[in-house]
Amino acid sequence: MNILYVYAHPNPESLNHLLKQQAADLFTAENIEVSYSDLYSDHFNAVASWHDFSSEMQQLQYMLAQQKAYEENKLTTDIKSEIKKITAANHIILQFPLWWFSTPAILKGWLDRVLVKGFAYDTGKIFDAGLLKGKTASLTVTTQSSESAYQIQGVHHATIDTFLHHIQHTLRFTGIEMLPPYVIYGAVDAERKKKEYKDYLRNIIS
Amino acid sequence: MNILYVYAHPNPESLNHLLKQQAADLFTAENIEVSYSDLYSDHFNAVASWHDFSSEMQQLQYMLAQQKAYEENKLTTDIKSEIKKITAANHIILQFPLWWFSTPAILKGWLDRVLVKGFAYDTGKIFDAGLLKGKTASLTVTTQSSESAYQIQGVHHATIDTFLHHIQHTLRFTGIEMLPPYVIYGAVDAERKKKEYKDYLRNIIS
Numbered sequence: 001m002n003i004l005y006v007y008a009h010p011n012p013e014s015l016n017h018l019l020k021q022q023a024a025d026l027f028t029a030e031n032i033e034v035s036y037s038d039l040y041s042d043h044f045n046a047v048a049s050w051h052d053f054s055s056e057m058q059q060l061q062y063m064l065a066q067q068k069a070y071e072e073n074k075l076t077t078d079i080k081s082e083i084k085k086i087t088a089a090n091h092i093i094l095q096f097p098l099w100w101f102s103t104p105a106i107l108k109g110w111l112d113r114v115l116v117k118g119f120a121y122d123t124g125k126i127f128d129a130g131l132l133k134g135k136t137a138s139l140t141v142t143t144q145s146s147e148s149a150y151q152i153q154g155v156h157h158a159t160i161d162t163f164l165h166h167i168q169h170t171l172r173f174t175g176i177e178m179l180p181p182y183v184i185y186g187a188v189d190a191e192r193k194k195k196e197y198k199d200y201l202r203n204i205i206s
Numbered sequence: 207m208n209i210l211y212v213y214a215h216p217n218p219e220s221l222n223h224l225l226k227q228q229a230a231d232l233f234t235a236e237n238i239e240v241s242y243s244d245l246y247s248d249h250f251n252a253v254a255s256w257h258d259f260s261s262e263m264q265q266l267q268y269m270l271a272q273q274k275a276y277e278e279n280k281l282t283t284d285i286k287s288e289i290k291k292i293t294a295a296n297h298i299i300l301q302f303p304l305w306w307f308s309t310p311a312i313l314k315g316w317l318d319r320v321l322v323k324g325f326a327y328d329t330g331k332i333f334d335a336g337l338l339k340g341k342t343a344s345l346t347v348t349t350q351s352s353e354s355a356y357q358i359q360g361v362h363h364a365t366i367d368t369f370l371h372h373i374q375h376t377l378r379f380t381g382i383e384m385l386p387p388y389v390i391y392g393a394v395d396a397e398r399k400k401k402e403y404k405d406y407l408r409n410i411i412s
Contacts, residue, residue, distance in 0.1 A: 010255045010268060046252040046311045049216045062216060063350065100379075101372040102308055105252045105315030111306045126361070144269065155332070156375070163372050166307040169362070173306075 001205055003027065003034040004089035008096040008107035010040045015184070016097055016142055019197050023093070023140075026198050032205050035085045039106045045078060046109025052076050067117040075116070082114040086132070091204060092176070094167070095140035101156075101163040111170055120174040130175020137171045138204060139164055139181040140197075146186035160185075179204060207411055209233065209240040210295035214302040214313035216246045221390070222303055222348055225403050229299070229346075232404050238411055241291045245312045251284060252315025258282050273323040281322070288320040292338070297410060298382070300373070301346035307362075307369040317376055326380040336381020343377045344410060345370055345387040346403070352392035366391075385410060 005023065009016035020038075027034045037044070045051075048062060053069030053076065060068065069075045075083070086092065096103050103111070115121070121130050141164065149155045156163075160183050168178045182200045211229065215222035226244075233240045243250070251257075254268060259275030259282065266274065275281045281289070292298065302309050309317075321327070327336050347370065355361045362369075366389050374384045388406045 014267070040253075040255065046315060047246075048305070048310065049246065061220070099254070100314070100317045100321065100376040102314060102376075104254065105311045105318050108306070108308060108314045109252060109311035112311050115306065163375075166369050166372060169369075170306040 001032055001091065002089050003032060003205070004037065004085045004092045005034055006037045006039065006092065006094045006107065006110060008039045008094075008104045008110075010104075014097075016095060019140065019142075019184075020095060022197055023095075023201055026201055027205075030202075030205060035088065037082060037085065037110070039110060042078075044106055044110060045113070046106045048109065048112040052079060052113060063117050066113075067122075070116045070118045079113055079116070082110065083116070083119055086114070086120075086135075090135060091179075092135065092137040092171070093140055093204075094137065096142075098141050098143045098160075098163065103167060111167075115170070115174060125175075126173050127175065130173060132171075133175030135175075136177045136179050136204075138179040139167060139183075141181055142184045143186065150185065207238055207297065208295050209238055209411070210243065210291045210298045211240055212243045212245065212298065212300045212313065212316060214245045214300075214310045214316075216310075220303075222301065225346065225348075225390075226301060228403055229301075229407055232407055233411075236408075236411060241294065243288060243291065243316070245316060248284075250312055250316060251319070252312045254315065254318040258285060258319060269323050272319075273328075276322045276324045285319055285322070288316065289322070289325055292320070292326075292341075296341060297385075298341065298343040298377070299346055299410075300343065302348075304347050304349045304366075304369065309373060317373075321376070321380060331381075332379050333381065336379060338377075339381030341381075342383045342385050342410075344385040345373060345389075347387055348390045349392065356391065 007020050011017065050057065050065065053065060054074045057065035057068055094107065096107050102108065120132055125131055143150065143160070145156065150158070150160045152158065164181055172178060182197060213226050217223065256263065256271065259271060260280045263271035263274055300313065302313050308314065326338050331337055349356065349366070351362070356364070356366045358364065370387055378384060388403060
């Protein structure tokens with residue numbers, strides 16, 4: 001088993017950081033091969049643009065320019081490095097706080113820049129025929145609101161699944177199978193969650 | 207009427223750019239007051255972090271640090287400038303290409319960094335009681351896939367509303383009322399869309 005752990009939280013004092021540390025301890029204890037993309041600490045560039053490849057692709061649509069750059073080995077080093085990690089991984093974990101009912105921008109930028117046409121999907125090669133078929137992924141998410149807010153009857157009039165859908169749909173589009181997410185709602189007892197998260201991860205790696 | 211037009215597309219040769227130009231021409235012709243936030247051309251910083259305010263807020267959660275910085279007038283100039291534009295606006299238009307079923311990261315970063323607690327919402331001051339109540343907003347969106355893909359029976363098994371929901375929910379959370387979006391699916395005749403988009407905008411400003 002080879003895991004890619006993509007982590008997007010700015011605060012090393014956070015519950016998110018603690019969870020990531022717990023995951024790392026477990027993977028070490030269980031001898032699981034794992035790569036980390038700690039987007040904040042790596043100062044990952046969030047903004048997809050023509051700086052991602054050579055200037056001669058200037059006039060193409062960004063997505064088509066990405067594909068051409070991938071095929072001609074002209075993507076920037078940071079993108080190539082993420083592509084290499086995804087290629088090696090059997091399972092990808094995205095861990096992030098839910099900000100405005102989605103990922104933090106830095107993680108959205110990772111999806112925008114790294115899931116390149118020609119690498120992750122292609123014309124007619126999406127979903128069940130996606131180029132990343134065979135891999136699995138899961139989301140580890142913390143929310144500000146309590147669990148009661150994420151109910152049809154709650155303040156958001158929807159469960160968390162509604163808000164995670166566009167992220168899971170993105171990964172599914174490339175052929176990746178989504179495992180159930182791990183969600184921590186509101187403020188919680190961090191010590192209790194440490195154990196619970198390890199049990200959750202054990203299910204993924206077993 | 208005062209409009210804030212937030213625009214997130216990297217390519218000045220794009221259909222998106224053409225649409226923005228059409229909007230600008232219409233607003234000029236109709237004497238509508240409008241501010242533009244052209245996120246790519248402004249090199250808007252997409253990544254929420256402690257660089258957004260003074261270092262003494264280091265240990266707080268990002269959202270709480272935002273609120274404190276807002277109250278103490280310690281937000282960075284770029285964020286203060288956007289807050290000023292939102293304050294002045296009656297209507298906010300977000301124009302973007304749908305990338306991975308959401309906004310480009312640079313626009314997500316605008317939401318993350320600018321919709322500050324204490325300014326846009328507060329404890330108990332959300333949705334109908336949100337601090338931006340009285341304003342309206344709308345989304346102008348282009349998609350790669352055709353309209354037939356965005357159907358329950360289509361390849362995405364959902365309409366575009368499903369994917370725009372988390373963005374609209376974000377603005378609604380602050381009390382903003384969402385007007386119907388303007389969506390251009392797939393490749394289209396740009397000339398035809400120019401007129402259609404102007405008609406759509408006329409409904410907003412009338």
